[in-house]
Amino acid sequence: MFEFARWLGSSPLSIGIQSVSWLTPLLQAIHIVMIGIVFVSVLMIVLRIHGRVRADEPFIRTWERFAPWLWTALSVMAATGLVLIIGEPVREATALSFWLKMILIAVAVASVLGLRRAVAGVAGPVIPPATRHAAKLVLLIWILIIFLGRAIAYDVEVWRSLSLVHHA
């Protein structure tokens, strides 16, 4: 994996990305704007499950309002993230935070879809406590993803001897 990252980092594509000074900050800024859309979309879905927002309409209306924004912004994040990875593959591959973040994104996407299914199966307007607790957990996973994203730049400081930098 580290070999591949080193090879990718010295490829013309990666060097091309690295040589455009404004590209990385621009992509990171777009990435952060998209975090805003993804996180608040999940927040609205979770708060609706708790009846804290949009209690005047059925859950499915809230889902239909925010799910398209969630998936579109997530796709933009995947695209900007991919270019950022190609630009700095060694930094990403040697960061424990990066790999934990990738795993948690898969868990987070599956868990949002799981929430949708769980609520769809509820008969009547009251969402059971188990689903409400699960919704809180889903929100926590997304918060962790944001923290891990920022921690990539500080892998040794955050993880000390666990950082993969020591194994590269």
Added chain:
Amino acid sequence: MSAPAIIQTIYDSGIAEWMRQSLKAMPFVEAAHVLAIATVFGTILIVDLRLLGKAGAHRPFGVVSREMLPMTWVAFGAAVITGALMFAPNAITYYGNTAFRLKMLALVLAGLNMAVFHLLTGRSLTWDTNARSPAPARVAAWLSIALWLTIIFLGRWIGFTKGYDFTVPEDVQFEFPQ
């Protein structure tokens, strides 16, 4: 007290020194800042899109605004606190950074835009249930979206232009591709 003297006082403060000494504090503060600004932007975007009639237009503006703005303010408070914790340990560098100054200017303009909207257009909500709000409200919504995008972009630019004010820990081994 002159501005540079105030900046120097902030730089010399105990909390600034603590942030400089702690290796772990900065990533957590920065991540919390990202979470806060993401919440500010996302919740304001919901209000702005409602004003423009582009999303959630079937709900009255007043209801959307009352649901979102308390969250926006809590998140904004968190962004100010975490932002101050990032500013203090590097205050002198930040103070002289153009991207930082422009970001503060954009924040003031975003605040003015919001104040003007609430004091003038938003005062009498005769258009509360209209899908599309009056022209001044739509102008305020577009301005808000543009200013918050600018704030996020400038925020990221600071990180790439301010330079650094710390030494790399000695036990870190850097390996660069040949």
